[in-house]
Amino acid sequence: MSRHTLPARALAAAGTVAVLVAGLGACASAEDDKDPDHRTFAFQGDTLTIDADDSGLEIIAADGNASGKVEVTRWFQGSVAIGSDPEVTWNMDGDRLKLRTHCSGVVADCASKHRVEVPRGIAVKVKSDDGSVRAQGFRDALEIRTEDGSVRVSDSTGPLELHSDDGSLRADVSSRRVEASTENGSVRLDLRVVPDLVETRSDDGSVSVALPRGTYKVSAESDDGAVDVSVPRDDTSSHVVNARTQDGKVAVRTAN
Structure with a gap:
């Protein structure tokens, strides 16, 4: 038998699988x-x-x-x-x-x-292997870690910690302490109050931090991409922002 010839049972099984796949549709x-x-x-x-x-x-x-x-x-x-x-x-x-x-x-x-x-009154830690995560309304500490999936947080004021191995991170919050890091994906933070500390990093993706009017101690770096810092800077400020990426643009700006 030729090495390119399949047994009849294998062909029948392959045909059955093909029919089943086609039947599943969307x-x-x-x-x-x-x-x-x-x-x-x-x-x-x-x-x-x-x-x-x-x-x-x-x-x-x-x-x-x-x-x-x-x-x-x-x-x-x-x-x-x-x-x-x-x-x-x-x-x-x-x-x-x-x-x-x-x-x-x-x-x-x-x-x-x-x-x-x-x-209310309960801090939350999230561990997700595969799937997007959306969270809103937290006054207490919130920590989200996902291996594969995007993260979105809104309407929150408590300390925030976001990590993804493969996914973008977005936060529109009034938290005073924010940490956000992803290995593969962009990071965008829109902060509604002057933060005490912002730590954000992406291995492969852009980083954008929008801040209320104020003066900040800023460290912004990109190994391969433009860096744009347009907020007032003062190295003695108690409001610290660190934004880094290995590959992508970094922007630290005043929110509109």
């Missing part, structure tokens, strides 16, 4: 789930860790939430044509909320999204 979208699941988790502690994989996250500091209760809404859409049925799980383990999506097989197409509503 990729799954969590937004197609019109009947999401909802669950309330009891929580006692000062810091909640949200540990998620393969899911988009929306995290909200909610005034209306009862003390000691974390509200979670889950959207899921997907199928596995050849392999085990997809499975989504959620549980609270001490101070850690674990959100898991299991979807694997020869032809697997799944998407999930979680919205987590956290009572």
Whole structure:
């Protein structure tokens, strides 16, 4: 038999997979789930860790939430044509909320999204393996780390720490301390109050920091790109801004 000739069973299997792939059509979208699941988790502690994989996250500091209760809404859409049925799980383990999506097989197409509503007065740490993260409304400390996904934070005043291995970072906040770093992606910070400290870095991407009118101690560097600092500078200022990238433009400017 020629080395280019496949056995009949292999050809049949390949044909079956091709038909199944064609039948799946467009990729799954969590937004197609019109009947999401909802669950309330009891929580006692000062810091909640949200540990998620393969899911988009929306995290909200909610005034209306009862003390000691974390509200979670889950959207899921997907199928596995050849392999085990997809499975989504959620549980609270001490101070850690674990959100898991299991979807694997020869032809697997799944998407999930979680919205987590956290009572005021609780700091939040987020660890996401794969998926975008959106957060808003935090007065307490917020730390977000993702291996693959963008991060967006808005309407927050507490200390902010953002890290992504592969994804852009955006923050439109009134935080006085902000740290933002990504290995691959741009960083954009729009600050509504004069910060005490801003530390931002990208290995591969532009960095933009917009600041209220004030005088700042600024360090701005790019190994391969333009550097534009247009805010008033004073090396004795207590308001420190460090902005660096290895490849891309750096801009530190006064907000409009």
